[in-house]
Amino acid sequence: MTWEAPEVTEVR
Amino acid sequence: MSEPRTLTADSRPVVAAKARLRWDARSSRHLLLYPERGLILNPTAADVIQLCTGAHTVADIVDRLAAKYAPQPRETVEREVLTFLVNMADRGLIREHDD
Numbered sequence: 001m002t003w004e005a006p007e008v009t010e011v012r
Numbered sequence: 013m014s015e016p017r018t019l020t021a022d023s024r025p026v027v028a029a030k031a032r033l034r035w036d037a038r039s040s041r042h043l044l045l046y047p048e049r050g051l052i053l054n055p056t057a058a059d060v061i062q063l064c065t066g067a068h069t070v071a072d073i074v075d076r077l078a079a080k081y082a083p084q085p086r087e088t089v090e091r092e093v094l095t096f097l098v099n100m101a102d103r104g105l106i107r108e109h110d111d
Contacts, residue, residue: 003081003089006057006096011043011050 024109026066031105066109
């Protein structure tokens with residue numbers, strides 16, 4: 001598995 | 013006046029009562045929902061949130077994810093997990109577990 005920085009995207 | 017955000021490696025983060033983690037099978041993604049809003053989580057963000065039960069310290073969470081995503085350096089995982097948790101605490105979605 002590849003690590004990627006934890007990120008969030010706001011949804012309407 | 014709001015409390016300062018002082019998440020450290022010894023903190024035990026827990027998801028705020030107002031938030032709910034949901035798996036959306038239709039889009040194959042995790043959502044963190046709270047009143048009138050929602051956040052789409054990428055896979056590593058979902059990993060972190062799932063471990064925010066109050067049972068694990070930040071250091072525990074980092075250890076688990078560093079093992080899962082080896083050979084990613086632990087220092088990188090720690091820095092990015094802490095940045096993420098502080099961001100989530102600033103949104104009021106993560107708090108420190110009360111002992």
